[in-house]
Amino acid sequence: MKNTISERIYDFLKDYPPFNLISKSKLLDIAAKVEIVYFEKDVIIFNQDEAPQEHFYIIYEGAVRLYRFIDDQKYNLDICDEGDIFGLRPLIINEDYTMGAATNEETILYGIPVSIFLEIVDEYPKVSQYLIANFATNTREPFSDKHKGRLFANVSSVQKVENSFAETQSAQYSKNPITCTVDTTIKEASIIMTEKVINSIIIAEDNRPLGIITDKDIRTKIGTGLVSVDKKVTAIMSSPVISFPEKFTVAEAQIAMLKNKLSHICITKDGTDKSELVGILTNQDLNFVQANNPVFLIRDVKHAKDIETLKYIRIKASELTKGYLEQEIPIYFITKVISEINTAITKRIVRLSIKELEEDPPVAYTWLAMGSQGRKEQLLITDQDNALVFENVPESEYASVKAYFLKLSTKVTEKLHIVGFEYCPANIMASNPKWCQSLNEWQTQFKEWIDNPTSDKILLSIIFFDFDYVAGDVELYNQMSDSVFKNVADKQFFLGFLSKSTLLNPAPLGFFKQFLVEQDGENKDQFDIKSRAIRPLVDAARIFSLHHNLKINNTIARFERLMELDPQHRDLFESCAIAFKILLQFRTSQGLANNDTGRFVDINALSKSDRLKLKSCFKPLSNIQEILKIRFNVALLP
Amino acid sequence: MFDFFKRKKYPEFWENHIEKLKNIKYSNFESIRFVVLDTETTGFSYEGDRMLCIGAVAIKNNKILVSDSFEVYIKQEVFNKDTVKIHGIRKNGNEIKVSEEEALRQFIDYLDDAVIVAHHTVFDITMINVALKRMNLGSIKSKQLDTNYIHKKIATQDKSKKIFSLDELCDIYNVKKHDRHTALGDALITAYIFLKLTIKYQKNNTLNLHDLIKTNYYLNK
Numbered sequence: 080m081k082n083t084i085s086e087r088i089y090d091f092l093k094d095y096p097p098f099n100l101i102s103k104s105k106l107l108d109i110a111a112k113v114e115i116v117y118f119e120k121d122v123i124i125f126n127q128d129e130a131p132q133e134h135f136y137i138i139y140e141g142a143v144r145l146y147r148f149i150d151d152q153k154y155n156l157d158i159c160d161e162g163d164i165f166g167l168r169p170l171i172i173n174e175d176y177t178m179g180a181a182t183n184e185e186t187i188l189y190g191i192p193v194s195i196f197l198e199i200v201d202e203y204p205k206v207s208q209y210l211i212a213n214f215a216t217n218t219r220e221p222f223s224d225k226h227k228g229r230l231f232a233n234v235s236s237v238q239k240v241e242n243s244f245a246e247t248q249s250a251q252y253s254k255n256p257i258t259c260t261v262d263t264t265i266k267e268a269s270i271i272m273t274e275k276v277i278n279s280i281i282i283a284e285d286n287r288p289l290g291i292i293t294d295k296d297i298r299t300k301i302g303t304g305l306v307s308v309d310k311k312v313t314a315i316m317s318s319p320v321i322s323f324p325e326k327f328t329v330a331e332a333q334i335a336m337l338k339n340k341l342s343h344i345c346i347t348k349d350g351t352d353k354s355e356l357v358g359i360l361t362n363q364d365l366n367f368v369q370a371n372n373p374v375f376l377i378r379d380v381k382h383a384k385d386i387e388t389l390k391y392i393r394i395k396a397s398e399l400t401k402g403y404l405e406q407e408i409p410i411y412f413i414t415k416v417i418s419e420i421n422t423a424i425t426k427r428i429v430r431l432s433i434k435e436l437e438e439d440p441p442v443a444y445t446w447l448a449m450g451s452q453g454r455k456e457q458l459l460i461t462d463q464d465n466a467l468v469f470e471n472v473p474e475s476e477y478a479s480v481k482a483y484f485l486k487l488s489t490k491v492t493e494k495l496h497i498v499g500f501e502y503c504p505a506n507i508m509a510s511n512p513k514w515c516q517s518l519n520e521w522q523t524q525f526k527e528w529i530d531n532p533t534s535d536k537i538l539l540s541i542i543f544f545d546f547d548y549v550a551g552d553v554e555l556y557n558q559m560s561d562s563v564f565k566n567v568a569d570k571q572f573f574l575g576f577l578s579k580s581t582l583l584n585p586a587p588l589g590f591f592k593q594f595l596v597e598q599d600g601e602n603k604d605q606f607d608i609k610s611r612a613i614r615p616l617v618d619a620a621r622i623f624s625l626h627h628n629l630k631i632n633n634t635i636a637r638f639e640r641l642m643e644l645d646p647q648h649r650d651l652f653e654s655c656a657i658a659f660k661i662l663l664q665f666r667t668s669q670g671l672a673n674n675d676t677g678r679f680v681d682i683n684a685l686s687k688s689d690r691l692k693l694k695s696c697f698k699p700l701s702n703i704q705e706i707l708k709i710r711f712n713v714a715l716l717p
Numbered sequence: 718m719f720d721f722f723k724r725k726k727y728p729e730f731w732e733n734h735i736e737k738l739k740n741i742k743y744s745n746f747e748s749i750r751f752v753v754l755d756t757e758t759t760g761f762s763y764e765g766d767r768m769l770c771i772g773a774v775a776i777k778n779n780k781i782l783v784s785d786s787f788e789v790y791i792k793q794e795v796f797n798k799d800t801v802k803i804h805g806i807r808k809n810g811n812e813i814k815v816s817e818e819e820a821l822r823q824f825i826d827y828l829d830d831a832v833i834v835a836h837h838t839v840f841d842i843t844m845i846n847v848a849l850k851r852m853n854l855g856s857i858k859s860k861q862l863d864t865n866y867i868h869k870k871i872a873t874q875d876k877s878k879k880i881f882s883l884d885e886l887c888d889i890y891n892v893k894k895h896d897r898h899t900a901l902g903d904a905l906i907t908a909y910i911f912l913k914l915t916i917k918y919q920k921n922n923t924l925n926l927h928d929l930i931k932t933n934y935y936l937n938k
Contacts (some may be wrong), residue, residue: 083901084774084783115781140893185891187909190780443882 085111088189091139095162096691097206098137101199110198114190115139123179124188125166131176134190135167141186147178158183171197198506224225252346252360258283259312265301266308279343279357282316288345288356290316295342317341325357336362345529380423386431389424390498396420400458401671410660410667411635422448422549424498425465425491429550432490440487441480442470445551445559449507453547454632455615458667461676463492463500464542467509468555471519484515507542518555522562529566532576540577544621547632560630567625574622575711581618582713586701587611603680608666612696616659619703622711623652634659648706655703658696665692730822731854737830738858746915751776751862752831753911755903756841759793763847767793771824771845772900774908775831779916781908787827788901790814817848828859834881836862837906862929864907867914886910886936890936 088110092098098106114134118124118141125132127148136143142160146153156178159165170193171175200207258281259268268280272294279293282503300306300315322345336344346358350636376392376399396417403413429446433439449464451457467488472480488509496502500603509515516524525543528536544563548556567573587606620637623629627644638656642649672678685693707713719876727735743749754773757913760766768791792814815823824845835841840863846856865881868889883906887894896902918929 082783082786082788083772083896084786084905086785087895087902111784113783115783115908116779116911117916119916170868651723 082111085113088113092137092189095164097164100203100205105202109191109195112192112195114192116188116190118182118186118188120182120184120186122182122184125176127177127179127487128175131169131173131193132166132190133170133194134192135164135170135196136180136188136190137164138162138189139186142183143180143186143188144183145178145180148634159581165560167193167196202698205339238664248396252344252358253267254358256281256345256356256359258356259287261285261289261311261313263312264308265292265297265310265312265315268312269297269301269308279361280312281320281345281359282312282318283356286355288320288322288347288352291320291343291345292316292319293343301376305360318354320345322347322350322352323360324348332410336557365637376420377423380420380427383427383431386428386494386497389427389494393424393498397459399672400667404664404668404671410664413667414456414633414635414663417458421452421457425495426550428491428494428498429487432487432494435490436483436487438483440469440551441476441483442472443552443555444469444484445553445555446491446509446549446560447546447556448549449542449546453545454634455547456634456663458615458663459670459676461501462503463495464503464507465492465495465509465549466507466514466543466546467516468521468559469515469517470552470555471517477517481512481515481517482693485510485512488515507534518558525559525563526566529563529570529573532573534580537576537580541580541618541621542620544625545632564625564628564630571626571711572716574626575713575716577618577622577625578707578711579713579716581615581622582708583703584611584615586615586697586704607678607683608662608669608680608693609676609678612693612700613662615653615700615704616662619655619700619707622657622707626710651699651702651706654699657698661692665689720729727854728822728852729810730838733868734825734828734858735855741830743832743860743930747778749777750829750831751911752828753834753904753908754787754841755835755900756844756929757898757900758844761840763843766792766824766844768820768844769793770900771820772902772904773824773827774901774904776908776911777833781905781912786904787824789820789823790815791820794814804876818852821845821852825857828857831859833857833859833861834864834907834911835861835901836864836886837880845882860930864910864914867911867918867929871914871918883907883910890914 085107089103089107092106092110093103098109101109124136124143127146138159138161140161142158143163143165144158145165147155147156148154152453155568156519165180166176209601257271257275257277259271261282261284263271263282272278272280279291281288282290282292290313292315296315296317297313301308306314320343321341325346325348336342342362344360344547345352345356346360347356348354376395379392382387383392400413400417403416425446445468447466447468449466451461452464465488469480469484492502492508492510502508508513525540528540528543532540546556546559573630617634620641622635623641623645624631624637627641629637629640629644631640638652638659642656645652665680666677668677669680680693752773754771754777756768756772757770758766758768771787771788773787775782777785790813833842842857842861849856864883864886868881868886881889883903884894884897886892887906887910890910890913892906892913894906896905915929
């Protein structure tokens with residue numbers, strides 16, 4: 080029976096997980112059985128340790144806080160808002176409520192009878208997966224073995240189906256291909272092909288493709304003496320040609336080539352051989368798209384003779400990032416590729432700059448990347464953070480050596496700027512005399528930072544301890560990092576200071592209800608995803624890595640190594656790695672969409688699934704911060 | 718031979734209605750079933766206009782029970798094209814429609830022994846009563862409440878104002894105006910307002926039906 084209310088409820092439910100996973104007719108069934116409850120602010124919905132009700136709830140309007148008493152102390156666990164479900168777990172596993180729920184503001188709830196929902200759980204595996212994930216993030220011990228690997232099932236449930244990158248990407252082909260007429264001789268055609276360095280030529284009439292000759296035809300039909308070179312091209316051409324319209328995917332082209340045992344496809348206006356020729360696609364073009372794209376870019380970097388080429392390659396790399404993200408290629412892979420390209424560009428720029436100076440470096444040096452580039456986590460073009468270390472030299476030579484490297488660094492940073500890496504506003508660049516030093520100076524400085532961790536020095540430690548080798552002498556880099564670990568190992572309290580500093584940014588748990596957006600300035604009402612979510616995870620990974628003497632810079636790699644080293648917290652580190660991947664991906668897509676650094680997120684503009692995605696990342700963050708607090712005795716620090 | 722004293726035989730649904738309401742005793746507020754209703758009509762004339770649709774949803778223990786809701790469209794004898802733009806029900810629309818008699822039978826069955834809640838209840842109930850009269854039946858026996866009067870009773874300001882529209886109450890009590898001018902949509906909105914009103918009313922008083930009914934100066938006399 081048609082019912083305006085249940086249709087309205089259906090309309091609401093269908094946008095929220097797990098209801099978005101349920102068929103329309105089933106969901107209409109559920110909607111027709113909903114109970115609507117209204118509560119004023121600060122009213123208890125259910126108490127901790129109470130027997131479960133027959134309904135669980137989804138918030139239609141308002142907000143609900145979940146809390147728990149432990150030793151008479153009340154802890155707020157979560158604040159749920161529109162579209163969140165709560166109070167389901169005890170109903171399913173038939174236990175008393177493990178936490179209380181009360182309204183945080185005027186609230187309207189939809190109560191859903193658990194009896195009908197249990198059928199759904201059986202019928203839809205994705206729903207049960209979602210719920211397991213949801214339970215996992217709502218318990219005090221979200222990392223128990225039972226929920227391992229499932230924690231982020233809710234995220235995958237709101238993501239689109241994965242496509243293989245290569246298959247759906249539209250293929251690139253050569254435009255304005257070289258053609259000849261039917262009257263051309265094979266010899267003339269071969270001369271054209273040789274001159275233009277092409278491996279095929281199209282025989283066309285009125286710019287319509289009639290046939291094609293490839294290297295293979297010349298090898299098999301001319302080279303073998305089967306046909307004379309003085310004959311017309313029509314004697315050996317393959318005709319008709321296989322043609323495609325201008326827009327097609329790699330997968331389509333591949334299939335056509337395999338089916339017809341061809342290496343070349345003509346691209347025409349309407350996709351038939353009766354219309355105007357616009358391009359030619361070779362199997363090499365396809366290979367290029369499929370696997371070698373970043374490889375090609377890096378190869379091009381190595382041969383780049385000027386800065387404009389490098390800039391062009393960097394733009395190409397941005398496009399590559401975008402394509403990868405759209406295709407949901409794993410973020411770890413994307414960061415790897417992009418970092419490789421960035422590193423190659425920087426290396427090349429150092430080379431080009433030395434050439435420009437027309438003077439080889441007087442002593443060994445190392446160009447270092449700092450911050451996100453040092454961690455190989457740079458997806459979008461951000462600021463440049465770099466530094467230079469040179470070999471220890473006698474005092475008499477110091478001034479001239481330093482002058483050389485400052486000159487070099489200035490050239491490099493200028494070029495990086497042209498390529499698209501903005502100058503660092505804090506001037507953390509090798510062109511700054513403070514960050515262009517001898518090995519001795521660096522080692523003294525690191526020791527000083529670790530021995531006397533004042534807040535400004537902690538800030539510098541955070542940036543500089545993620546340094547990574549880019550160009551020059553590897554040995555200098557090794558000596559530098561060795562001295563950091565040695566100093567940290569001697570001064571464990573330093574890690575406590577680092578922890579304390581990162582804990583100033585607590586996990587944004589009541590994300591959507593507490594006032595956590597920036598309060599003023601240009602980015603008012605925006606959530607700073609970098610400093611509130613990404614950086615704290617990066618910080619935590621760094622602290623634990625320093626603690627374990629890990630010579631790894633990349634945050635994901637750090638967490639993955641920590642999983643092996645610290646099995647007690649294996650699941651926690653794993654969830655942090657996943658959260659970090661999600662956040663990085665999120666920030667990058669935001670940045671690409673808005674053409675900025677992606678750092679500030681307008682939370683009002685987020686879809687529910689994006690909100691959930693973000694929210695699911697904050698719990699691991701909050702948990703690892705708890706561990707930091709305890710492990711490094713933060714409470715005991717001044 | 719005519720037996721004047723023999724009670725006239727009513728249709729079964731009406732007999733049931735009278736029987737149920739005859740000696741009804743309402744216990745505590747939480748166990749009372751309220752039926753919040755709204756009608757869409759061809760116009761405002763009790764005699765000349767007709768009901769197009771009745772929508773209703775039940776409330777029990779401060780909960781709106783979607784599973785206990787009611788919606789019926791009525792075949793039209795009278796058609797007023799001016800009000801079509803308000804309620805959107807055309808003479809030959811897509812809704813499955815039943816005769817007025819059948820609609821009333823279904824509604825009275827659904828109503829059971831519930832207390833009626835509406836906004837400007839007099840209008841809806843009179844429309845229903847006039848229709849019942851066309852079937853040679855009496856007036857509806859159920860107790861009736863009006864959100865307008867409950868609001869006036871507890872509103873601290875605007876005591877002088879006689880009538881509050883549903884839209885005004887939506888604004889005052891912060892209720893979203895979804896599906897305005899469909900019978901069931903308006904019934905749901907009225908139900909929200911009723912929930913909010915009774916919770917407010919409950920704050921200072923132990924709520925009982927008697928108090929609520931006292932808010933209806935013009936009904937339940």
